[in-house]
Amino acid sequence: MTTRDLEVAHGGIPVGKEGIYSQQPILSARKLVITFGRVVGLDGVDLDLYPGEILAVIGDNGAGKSTLIKCLTGAYIPDSGEILMNGQPVHFRKPQDARMAGIETVYQQLAVVPALDIASNLYLAREERRKGPLGSVFRMLDKKGMERRAGQAIQRLGIQTIQNMGQAVETLSGGQRQAVAVARAAAFGSKVVVLDEPTAALGVKESGMVLEMIKQLRDGGLSIILISHNMPHVWEVADRIHIQRLGALAGVITPQSHDMGEGVAIMTGAKRLAPSA
Amino acid sequence: MTTRDLEVAHGGIPVGKEGIYSQQPILSARKLVITFGRVVGLDGVDLDLYPGEILAVIGDNGAGKSTLIKCLTGAYIPDSGEILMNGQPVHFRKPQDARMAGIETVYQQLAVVPALDIASNLYLAREERRKGPLGSVFRMLDKKGMERRAGQAIQRLGIQTIQNMGQAVETLSGGQRQAVAVARAAAFGSKVVVLDEPTAALGVKESGMVLEMIKQLRDGGLSIILISHNMPHVWEVADRIHIQRLGALAGVITPQSHDMGEGVAIMTGAKRLAPSA
Amino acid sequence: ACNRGDSSSSGTGGEAAIGVTLITKDSTNPFFVAMQKGAKQDATKNNVKLTVASGKEEGDDQGQITAIEDAIARGDKGILITPMSNGVNASMTKARDAGLYVIALDTPPDPADTVDITFATDNRQAGNLDGKWAAAQLDGKPAVIALIDLFDDKIVSVDYNRDQGFLEGMGIDVADPKKNGDEAKTGKYTGGKGGTYTIVCNEAGQGAEDGGRTAMERCLAKNPNINLVYTINEPTAVGANASLKAAGKTAIIVSVDGGCAGVASVESGIVGATSQQYPLKMATLGMEAIAKIARGGEKPKTSPGLDFYNTGVALVTDKKVDGVDSISSDEGAKICWGN
Amino acid sequence: MSNTVTSAAAEFARRQHSPVQRVQHQLHARPWLSPLFLLFVAFVVFFIATPTFLTANSMGILLQQTAVVATLAVGQTLVILTAGIDLSVGAIMVLTMMVMASLARDGGMPGLLALLIGFVLALAAGALNGFLVTRINLPPFIVTLGTLSVYTAIALLYSGGESIQASHLPGLLNVLGDGFAIGGFRLTWGIVVMVIIYAVVGFALSQTAWGRYVYAVGDDPEAARLSGVPSKRILLAVYTVAGLIYAVAAWELIGRAGAATPNAVPDANLQSITAVVIGGTSLFGGRGVLIGTLLGALIVQTLQFGLSQMGVDQQWRVLATGILIVVAVAADQWIRKVKA
Amino acid sequence: MSNTVTSAAAEFARRQHSPVQRVQHQLHARPWLSPLFLLFVAFVVFFIATPTFLTANSMGILLQQTAVVATLAVGQTLVILTAGIDLSVGAIMVLTMMVMASLARDGGMPGLLALLIGFVLALAAGALNGFLVTRINLPPFIVTLGTLSVYTAIALLYSGGESIQASHLPGLLNVLGDGFAIGGFRLTWGIVVMVIIYAVVGFALSQTAWGRYVYAVGDDPEAARLSGVPSKRILLAVYTVAGLIYAVAAWELIGRAGAATPNAVPDANLQSITAVVIGGTSLFGGRGVLIGTLLGALIVQTLQFGLSQMGVDQQWRVLATGILIVVAVAADQWIRKVKA
Ligand SMILES: Nc1ncnc2c1ncn2[C@@H]1O[C@H](COP(=O)(O)OP(=O)(O)OP(=O)(O)O)[C@@H](O)[C@H]1O
């Protein structure tokens, strides 16, 4: 029985989203297993992400959420199992491979380079060169341009306390740093954006703006995986919810099929999602 | 006009807590200023923490919350201003000084040593020696004992996915790591416990247990400073709420005097806490 | 600021102090330390303002080149140098082109006319004396030889001259006379009464005690029956002896240097014979020569048949053998250097 | 209370514009200003102490003395910026030098060809380092410690340990020792080449994406990797480029020493690392500017040259240099930290 | 679906108990098993290659040859664990050795007193390093580079550059070169002292709070500081203890070389660092075990000794050692990483 069946069986198709679920998933995982020494990280996990949907992943601490998305984005190489993009098996050996395939990720341990400034981090591995021969021949960076656009991207997330884009990321507050990482993913994701607890360090207003941004990205046609411990946020934006428990998939629900309490109950093991419930 | 007046003027004395506010604050800050190059971190901030209370600190990203508690706990040395413990000026030159004075802190960028295991981190700088001459003469550590007690401390926070106390902290999930830091502060705080976003990475259940623990600590007579972006959490446990805005103190309220919406409005500058409101 | 004049030349004409730099290979080898000390004393006598410099360690050509340039910039009149290798030849030439007198000590450069003159031990001869003496001592017995050389990662003339000179003295065919270790490992030696020989090892001791010990240990582990040990210099001999002692073995040790410590070892029987060198003489002669030439005097001449001025070498041993000139440890102690 | 806030902020704003603050800001923005200042102080002191120091001639010599190590230190800076270390600096230089010289000896091969072969060899030697670091995942210290022995041994075995005098070599191999004089100030082509290398690599580090990657990989390799920086390719490139730079140093050295010699600059490792570290680059990677390295190399050389011009003896010079290095770096730290 | 999960978990559980998995687990828990294994392989190879290698006599010699560097490397390990580096290792040893020997020369002072003064001096020299690192906040590389020069110069100036033969020294200063034999296997007191130092420091590192602090300070200085670890005190202690250990090495060296000599072990820095790094300790601090250092020192010495017993020529030995170091560390990494 595949995850597809499960979801239809339990969560059903989210209201008003029927169309996209007849398409092929843009990203799928089949029976992913990964172990660290004696610790089992993932224990045969399936996942499907459809075009234009927001798939939330929830689960207790240590349930394997971050490990799962690391496997999906090339940061970890699973011991076994398969990853498919648009139905084709893919083998991401490194995060760069996933980026090339259009998957942009905000990792939980924010992948920012401490000594580099905000603009450099935002454009890291995505640098823009100057116009003309200075750029094409001498490969000179368009520093001014990148700084200006970085400022706009950060502003869009409502972070007003950052005073200049030349500040080293290591001197930023926790939330400011997270905003940099989120802004980067939002700016560059072309097909899939994966966000591992993107609002954990953000304030009320800033969180709201990130949720808004996520919806906009979805409406723009991107697919999104959102990991969060904030249930109201999840129920607000998610189309479907993948519940991870003790390294395994406990089931897929939708905000329509289950309420927050039920979701949490499944997540903590208080309730089981019976195959025919 | 002092913070004390302000609070009485606006927040008033929290219901049922009248007694403690006639005592001397256990920890106070007066006109703290700190700058980083051209960035103003704190701009003359006052703070009072009374015995046996939970003081929440809220504010937008970059408002100076972490900077404030770093100054209070010896991690930063303020450029000017005064810190008092029980009315006596103190000069913490390093975090260890604050610890010696009974202040235990969970920093936002969790101060855990990546390569050390969970038990070692929990007991870092608090090690216990073996009984008998092995401990007193040879200063041998009681590794077994510390591991056992560490396991219990972690369990108390509801983290069930940690499989052994000998696991290096760098291999833990974000939430597991946070749990280690919180468990440490809870175990060793003797007068004041400072928690900078202690539940940011925690799951629903685990967050709940940490809030429970915070209340227990308070009920046990400790004073607590809690920084959080989670307004429901704050309104649930805080006795008073210090609102930080753009590096300065915007006012002190209580959950009784203001509701969440008002709190957020003050925090974001949508509403001002007029001296005579 | 560029033309503040040169204080050393603005004195009282002919009697003004002249600047001279002494550049040794390193500053830790007792031999060079003695040379520096001697030179300092001679400097006062000759009204010379002496600056002492050296490479950081054996093999530091660049350090010597820098020291030469420094001397030129300082306006010195002459340089006394124990050239590290041919790598410094060009700089010595540059110094001479700039009008300085360059005198080599201890190690003749190749070609010899790179410098104005060299005052040195005949290192080939030094090794040769050791070899002849050792062959005679063996008295026809089979020779089981350990060769404790200077380096295994650099090629330096004293290294092969002494090693190959020693083997030549023993009467062993050395194949390429400028290459250590390419001779047959076994065969016959013709020195003394003649006999068979085995070369157990060529090991590098870095010219120091601890290196000498490690080298000798390796040799002994290969063949515990070694009865003849050649060492590049006396510090090496000390280490080699410590190793023999620890292993409870005895062997004839020969060496080069003749420092006071080395001569004492000869007296106590630890070292059988050592070829004594005269670093102070090198320094003195060099200093006098420069002082003289710089004040308009004449250049000294090289020793007959050699392209350098031979400062002499004498074999110090208390077991004199026929056909090899030597002096006793008592005599050696009177003219030794260092402590 | 809002009064307090405003006044503190205002006070701070005032302080911002005090001259000391402004100097401090410059020092933060341009971290090499402080070593430059130290160098200047050293110049003034030596100028007062000895007449032969600040002459056109001496300055030319000082630059010549600095050129080879300063060039090596460019490669070393690249490697250290990636949180690596290169102990094979000197070995690659010597190997290249001996191969170039042996090939071209007495017209055996045209100078240009010999030079090119040397460059390719150095590039390969650097690439091998990079390969071992990136593919076999070995610590750079171990890799370059190993190749230090290997390249040194090959250089010795190949050259038979003998040096080759300039007179046996084609002009091209010697040309970097030649130069031109501006007044009494003699500049060699070697110095010119060194300056060009600083300019080119400095440009690459500060103005191109490649340079950012070098910093990123050194500062936080995991974050760089997760951000999509092609870390392994960058590392491989760094070691390879470093090899190439050591070949240029080899060329300079032939001109400078007037010979190719297998035992040149035995402490090239320590000297090049010292220039980098005194220049303010962190041994932990990711932090530093290239121009600092040049200043670092100049500071060390200036101390030694100045003391030697003063006629200070070797032992005392070693002592003084040791003390001065510590004092210089302490002063540097202090200057940067001063609070108004 | 629950089926899938269970079977994957079960499969994993099965794999856990395969022999390979168990070996792997041991390798992770005891990282020094893998260098130990490599050492064993080297022994077997040399045993087959040459009859003189695996004899009681040779083994005694091998240990004696390793002792001094292995002792120095204990101090170096402490420093490197704190993410520092000590370039003054050899300088402190030589300075101590010359002072001890000069004082006691020809009965000038009782051996014990001279020894104690030497120890105090080394302690002070180490403490000065620590002071500069912790109070003036200078990078350890710079500090010890500076004191390397300073201590070396003082040693030379003090001793006049002359060595002092054992025959002029009291028995106590020489005693570590003496020993006893078990069959043909000769152990010196120097080896015994070295083993004791490993035991004591190893105990302190693994069993005491102090040891944890050393690791913590090296792994994440900021986290350690915020956790209340007295970082500066620990660093100061580390450099001071390291100084003391170098004094012991000086004592061992007098016994071994049969003389106190100012140019002993010129590459003590590189040798001690090499032992530490080959032993698996990270140059970035916070990771490593002391016993690895001993194995690292033994591996290098075994390669050199074994090759020399095989009669390999000098240049080729340098070449082979270089290659073998890289291969050994690569094999080490590979062994640790093997997946079932
Ligand atoms: N490199 C590693 N080595 C050992 N164990 C690991 C490693 N990485 C992850 N783990 C373990 O795998 C399990 C899953 O971790 P993961 O980070 O995926 O959890 P998570 O669901 O993201 O939790 P959180 O909500 O706390 O972020 C945890 O028990 C963790 O300790």
Ligand SMILES: Nc1ncnc2c1ncn2[C@@H]1O[C@H](COP(=O)(O)OP(=O)(O)OP(=O)(O)O)[C@@H](O)[C@H]1O
């Ligand atoms: N070392 C530093 N150098 C420069 N600026 C700094 C430094 N530390 C903090 N800042 C700046 O000070 C301001 C306050 O930061 P702080 O970390 O106190 O914010 P915060 O209120 O804790 O925010 P968050 O909710 O995001 O954690 C921010 O603008 C930050 O960029």
Ligand SMILES: OC[C@H]1O[C@](O)(CO)[C@@H](O)[C@@H]1O
């Ligand atoms: O190391 C070689 C050098 O050592 C000496 O023998 C002195 O001990 C010198 O004559 C020689 O140049």
Ligand SMILES: [Mg+2]
């Ligand atoms: Mg996670």
Ligand SMILES: [Mg+2]
């Ligand atoms: Mg914060």
